[in-house]
Amino acid sequence: MRLVFYGVVQGVGFRPAVFRTAKALGLKGFIRNNGSNVEVEITGDHEPFLEKLRKELPPLALISSIEYDDSPLSKEFEDFEIVLSEDGKKSSLIPCDSAICDDCLSELFNENDRRYKYPFINCTNCGARFSAIIKVPYDRENTSMEPFRLCEPCQKEYDAPKDRRFYAQTISCSHDGPQFTLYGKDDKKIKSDDVIKDFAHRIDTNDIGVLKSWGGMHIICNLETLERFRKWYKRPEKPFAIMVRNLDIAKKIAPITPFEELLLTAPQRPIVIVQKSEESMDDPLLEQVSPGLNNMGLYLPYSAIQHILFSHLKSDIILMTSANPPGEPIITDNKGVFKLGADCYLLHNRQIINRIDDSVIVPFQNRKFFIRKSRGFVPVALNPQHSARVIGVGAEENVTSSVSTNGSLYTSQYIGDVRDYNVYEFHRNATFHMLNLFGIKDVDVIACDLHPLYTSKRFSRELADEYNAVLTEVQHHWAHAVSLMIDNDITEDIICLTLDGAGYGTDGNIWGGEVLKASLTEFERVARLQYLPLIGGDTAVKDTRRLVFALGEMLGRNMHIFDDDAGMILRKAIKNSPKSSSFGRFLDAISCYLGVCCTMTYDGEPAIKLEKLLSTGKNKYDFQTHVVNQDMNVVMTAPLFDRLFDLCEEEKPDFQKKCDLAYSMASSALEELAKCAINRAREENISSIGISGGVSYNLPIVRKVVKDVEKQGFTVVTHDNVPNGDGGISVGQNAAAGKIFENS
Numbered sequence: 001m002r003l004v005f006y007g008v009v010q011g012v013g014f015r016p017a018v019f020r021t022a023k024a025l026g027l028k029g030f031i032r033n034n035g036s037n038v039e040v041e042i043t044g045d046h047e048p049f050l051e052k053l054r055k056e057l058p059p060l061a062l063i064s065s066i067e068y069d070d071s072p073l074s075k076e077f078e079d080f081e082i083v084l085s086e087d088g089k090k091s092s093l094i095p096c097d098s099a100i101c102d103d104c105l106s107e108l109f110n111e112n113d114r115r116y117k118y119p120f121i122n123c124t125n126c127g128a129r130f131s132a133i134i135k136v137p138y139d140r141e142n143t144s145m146e147p148f149r150l151c152e153p154c155q156k157e158y159d160a161p162k163d164r165r166f167y168a169q170t171i172s173c174s175h176d177g178p179q180f181t182l183y184g185k186d187d188k189k190i191k192s193d194d195v196i197k198d199f200a201h202r203i204d205t206n207d208i209g210v211l212k213s214w215g216g217m218h219i220i221c222n223l224e225t226l227e228r229f230r231k232w233y234k235r236p237e238k239p240f241a242i243m244v245r246n247l248d249i250a251k252k253i254a255p256i257t258p259f260e261e262l263l264l265t266a267p268q269r270p271i272v273i274v275q276k277s278e279e280s281m282d283d284p285l286l287e288q289v290s291p292g293l294n295n296m297g298l299y300l301p302y303s304a305i306q307h308i309l310f311s312h313l314k315s316d317i318i319l320m321t322s323a324n325p326p327g328e329p330i331i332t333d334n335k336g337v338f339k340l341g342a343d344c345y346l347l348h349n350r351q352i353i354n355r356i357d358d359s360v361i362v363p364f365q366n367r368k369f370f371i372r373k374s375r376g377f378v379p380v381a382l383n384p385q386h387s388a389r390v391i392g393v394g395a396e397e398n399v400t401s402s403v404s405t406n407g408s409l410y411t412s413q414y415i416g417d418v419r420d421y422n423v424y425e426f427h428r429n430a431t432f433h434m435l436n437l438f439g440i441k442d443v444d445v446i447a448c449d450l451h452p453l454y455t456s457k458r459f460s461r462e463l464a465d466e467y468n469a470v471l472t473e474v475q476h477h478w479a480h481a482v483s484l485m486i487d488n489d490i491t492e493d494i495i496c497l498t499l500d501g502a503g504y505g506t507d508g509n510i511w512g513g514e515v516l517k518a519s520l521t522e523f524e525r526v527a528r529l530q531y532l533p534l535i536g537g538d539t540a541v542k543d544t545r546r547l548v549f550a551l552g553e554m555l556g557r558n559m560h561i562f563d564d565d566a567g568m569i570l571r572k573a574i575k576n577s578p579k580s581s582s583f584g585r586f587l588d589a590i591s592c593y594l595g596v597c598c599t600m601t602y603d604g605e606p607a608i609k610l611e612k613l614l615s616t617g618k619n620k621y622d623f624q625t626h627v628v629n630q631d632m633n634v635v636m637t638a639p640l641f642d643r644l645f646d647l648c649e650e651e652k653p654d655f656q657k658k659c660d661l662a663y664s665m666a667s668s669a670l671e672e673l674a675k676c677a678i679n680r681a682r683e684e685n686i687s688s689i690g691i692s693g694g695v696s697y698n699l700p701i702v703r704k705v706v707k708d709v710e711k712q713g714f715t716v717v718t719h720d721n722v723p724n725g726d727g728g729i730s731v732g733q734n735a736a737a738g739k740i741f742e743n744s
Helices: 014-024 046-055 102-108 152-159 195-204 223-233 247-253 258-264 278-282 284-289 304-312 336-340 421-437 455-467 476-487 538-542 545-554 564-576 583-593 605-616 638-650 655-684 699-711 726-743
Strands: 002-008 028-033 038-043 062-069 080-082 180-184 209-212 217-222 242-244 271-275 295-299 317-322 344-348 360-364 367-372 390-392 402-405 408-411 445-449 470-474 494-504 510-518 523-529 627-629 633-635 688-692 715-717
Touching: 014 028, 014 038, 014 046, 014 080, 046 062, 102 304, 180 195, 195 209, 195 217, 195 304, 195 344, 209 336, 217 223, 223 284, 223 317, 242 247, 247 258, 258 271, 258 360, 278 284, 336 344, 360 699, 367 726, 390 726, 402 421, 402 726, 408 726, 421 455, 445 455, 445 726, 455 470, 470 476, 470 726, 476 494, 476 510, 476 688, 476 726, 494 583, 494 655, 510 583, 510 655, 523 655, 538 545, 538 583, 545 564, 545 583, 545 638, 583 605, 583 638, 583 655, 605 655, 605 699, 627 655, 633 655, 638 655, 655 688, 655 699, 688 699, 699 715
Parallel strands: 028 080, 209 344, 242 295, 271 360, 390 445, 445 470, 494 688, 523 633, 688 715
Antiparallel strands: 002 038, 002 062, 028 038, 180 344, 209 217, 217 317, 242 317, 271 295, 360 367, 390 402, 402 408, 494 510, 510 523, 627 633
């Protein structure tokens, strides 16, 4: 019998598992990696073979399908063997990076083991994968381990069928593998008998250090150094992730739920956004981690070097964030990192093939809201509901690329804001790397955003010219809705609340507070928030006082925000300002007026900081709004602010009143949008109502929508595998453009 296995069958110990199974059953034949699949020929009954193989599959392996062929074998075999790989058609699932396994962790701290405290320890069940692969098939010469020749003991393990490292492509030891070197601020090597121990001491004594990891560099410091770090890094308010020694420490600073614990300890080891405990809220050091927020990003060590580092650290908690200059991608090369100007650097000599940031997840009702889907979670196949060869290039911020072939869609790692040239180049390189990995040489369609000035659009035109492909524009919020459909394998029409900061609309205005009726090939705008002027465009996003000023002008109120001269200029500018229906801007204006945040120093800051108030607030105030039917249902938001201004003028609100005002006001707008969605769903006999877009990371907002929709007997659809925000746009673009092309 000839068997062809598809799925995650490369770099995960699949071939060794097949080898051991065949040998145990006394079967003859061979196994070969063909690039897109693993081919097995055996003599004997294949049913017992498959039954035993499924029981003994390594933890990272996944069989998605098997092809059977009972024609005569290619030749006679005297035994069962592993034969050389072939290039084949490259459409296999590339294995994701996976945290150090328990067996390797045990060896790491066993003084009698030859890999004792060796920072590159791994086996077929764990370690760097996607970040290390150059091309398929997944063999050592096609990874970043190619320059490191196996020593005799490692070679014996590699050749031993019963060994955990049998045919493990990235194994090494201190004699034949990569090594770490410690550098000072002046990029000079520091002599040391134990570079990791010395680096840990420097972190404990308030140095800011840089550590080279699997897919990039991390900046590290202890919590006592955070204030200095923020000034040095020029990030006064941005929340940063912390890495903690173990789960027990995590539970001391946050009320970890069972689902959060599952995520924190999963092989992918993402950063998980957890609620701060009451003690943490009062801790000035932990407050510095995420200023003004009631949550924080937290994760556990996932690589051997991180475990070794903690074994030497006195600190149980350290800041660990991606090392990148403002607006640039995470640094991967040893020379370029010194421009950061840190106090010390612990760098290894293994090349990073694919830069890849840590993944970030907001947990919600046992589902994963990916803020950043990257290390450990890419590339994973999705069903785009079409078979076309398509590239979706994303939007402008938090960009990813999505490529599809043979009915499978693969999304790149997190890229970033492509307005910066280096990120733009990263976007290009990551896209072409994926095309190479999956052997995509011809492309039918390039999908891009509707916005005429997006930098990603320039890239889409380049791709369309290079591949002589159709260029298809997909409206931003429709792409959000379609990404939600793909995430949940929905093929029928859906009603979707797409709530975010900004997306270019078909009428030339800036959308972001929408209810859409969406299919995979078209959409209809059912309802929206009232348009508000953005005085100065993006300047109003950064200085949200302009939003409040504009609202005051609409309502005939003098808000006394700017002096007379500035007010006169802004008043004149209103007429020619872009208009926005954004729910993100709606929240920004509330945040600013209530004194939470009026200046954006990081993406979405005013609305993000408002979440703390929304989480605490109750629906105590009557904020009746109304819907007018213009070209569609329009939820009028200016009257809500009129009521807010009156309530605050009556009595200066304390913190709890601010919380109640914010929640009452947001609830009123959400209720009207939900009513519009429910009414259309009833009219169209549509059972699912979804929520997507950047605002859907705001859990009080999502809970409110879920409550209102489920109360009326409808199913609420939320994200789980595709990012809610702009990281999922490329998925929606790909699916919509591919389906349109297939139907044309």
